[in-house]
Amino acid sequence: MMTLRCRHRPHRSPLLCFWLVLLLVVIAVLFMDPLFRDASRHAAIARHAPTAGHRWPAPADLELLVDSRDQGGEGGFRAPAFLRDDQLLVAPSSAPAERRGSGVAARDGRRRGEVEPRAGLSSLAGKAAGRATTSGEAAARRRAFDEAISEGISFHRRPPESRPAACLSQQYNTSLPTATVVVCFHDEAWSTLLRTIHSVLDTAPARHLREVLLVDDCSERGHLKTPLSKYVSKLKGVRLIRSARRLGVVGCRVLGAARALGDVLVFLDSHCECQQGWLEPLLERIAGDRSRVVSPVMDVIDGRTFRYNATRDLIRGVFDWKLDFHWEVLPKQKDPLKTVEPIRSPALAGVLAIDRQFFQKIGAYDPGMVLWGVENIELSIRVWLCGGSMEVIPCSRVGHLEQFHPSFTLPDDDTVxxxxxxxxxxxxxxxxxxxxxxxxxxxxxxxxxxxxxxxxxxxxxxxxxxxxxxxxxxVHQDLYIPQDRQGFSGEARLTFYSVLSRHCEMNSLKEVRWGPMGQLCFDAKGDRVVLSQSDLLSLFPHQNGQIVHLLTEKCIEAVKTERKGLFLRPCSSDPRQQWHFEQLVDPRRS
CATH class of the missing domain: 1.10.8.460 (ppGaNTase-T1 linker domain-like)
Structure with missing residues (x-):
């Protein structure tokens, strides 16, 4: 029988091969047909996708810009190779959405016994953790803030009230413009991102909140892929879009603005917590003048403990001559009504609200800027110079997570x-x-x-x-304008070593000013030379290489003993009293 089967095998093999090949073809057609249909559909959408700066058509309740890593992991569907990397694949979600009422209703629902989600990773996110970035990157990101503490905090925690008392009785117009809250993120922690989303949903009145628009800036962490898409698909009024390449803060916000449906754009960072009543005062100021750009007072969330620390002072945003941004504390107001008045601000940080049409009219963000850094200062100067204004609104409060270090990397050290x-x-x-x-x-x-x-x-x-x-x-009348006189401006040095490495200037008023803002001046406290912001400053003429304290006629001397610092000593030929100002650069510009 063995010989017989072997003898007849050549006659049976072609028929068997035919049926096997036919079966494989059928399986291939069944398997490949959905992929071809998806690819052609995505390609058609991509061909009609408008470029940045154009209005996008009204999207579905949730729009997902598809990333290959959301389609079955590393071995799944790949975007068509002919697409430019700045084109986006769009697919509407068919997932049902929860009904969301006002923030008060949402909190009342939890009081009635609804299960309140915690900030720890959901089961979906937990399963995706294996697709996150490398362990080294994850460790570095954990050091940006204590993620373990964050995961134990509710998505719905209510920060302590930090508004001035007079804000609590404020009444706002019910016909305010609608807002799109744009939240851009790149590899953000699950807990901080979801707490940001829920803090907006819990505190913003539904009649004023058109949508929360999440913009994924090409994240790599696993929980921000399918788990986030599924989670967000159940939140009414929340949309998720994804970029196929890294855009940075500038590009990411411009993309969000182009897709926004609300009258006002509210840019939030992805690790914020909003106070009750934060949105209405912002919208009311913009409703009164569409060229106003407004910011909440920024409270601080400690990155190590996640304690919410309220900002008790009145503040405004400023920048120095190195173009570094600072919050500046203003004098206290005795009149309670003065504490709630909008504060004119020379600059604002990244969390702000702006009329959508005004934002586009003045040129959005500068597209020539790379990823991140000083885009807020550029926008601030442009708003003021090109017909707008900027304010900090004391009755609007938003907490911002203070991280140990930035949770992102820049392409090179010189980007900023x-x-x-x-x-x-x-x-x-x-x-x-x-x-x-x-x-x-x-x-x-x-x-x-x-x-x-x-x-x-x-x-x-x-x-x-x-x-x-x-x-x-x-606008910024308090910004000191340096004189930069030759030989009296630069890095203050002795003949043998540098003492004051930051920029110093001796102006024609015989003041010695220090630092890029020039707000701190040399003063005398006893025999010690100190930096002061006092209006009653000491005068220090420069004579024969010595800096003389005019009142005592003593000279500034650098002391390197146990009382290290600058002191007033009787004038002598000691080389520790011989000063000159070394100008490190001389930008001769036409």
């Missing part, structure tokens, strides 16, 4: 400085010399690399913007 150069070249006019003298790194980058700001300069002229002198005279 290059962004600053764009601000200086576009908006500072002749005052950019002051910037370059205080930012040596930026000066040498400017010398070695060209920065093409032609398009932004054209925008400036098209909008009829004012010059930077107007800004200094009308």
């Amino acid at each position: 400085e290059k962004n600053k150069i764009r601000v200086a070249e576009t908006w500072l006019d002749a005052y950019k010399n002051i910037f370059y003298k205080r930012n040596t790194v930026a000066f040498f980058i400017w010398q070695s690399e060209s920065s093409n700001c032609t398009e932004r300069v054209k925008l400036q002229k098209m909008l009829g913007c004012k010059n930077f002198q107007w800004y200094l005279s009308n």
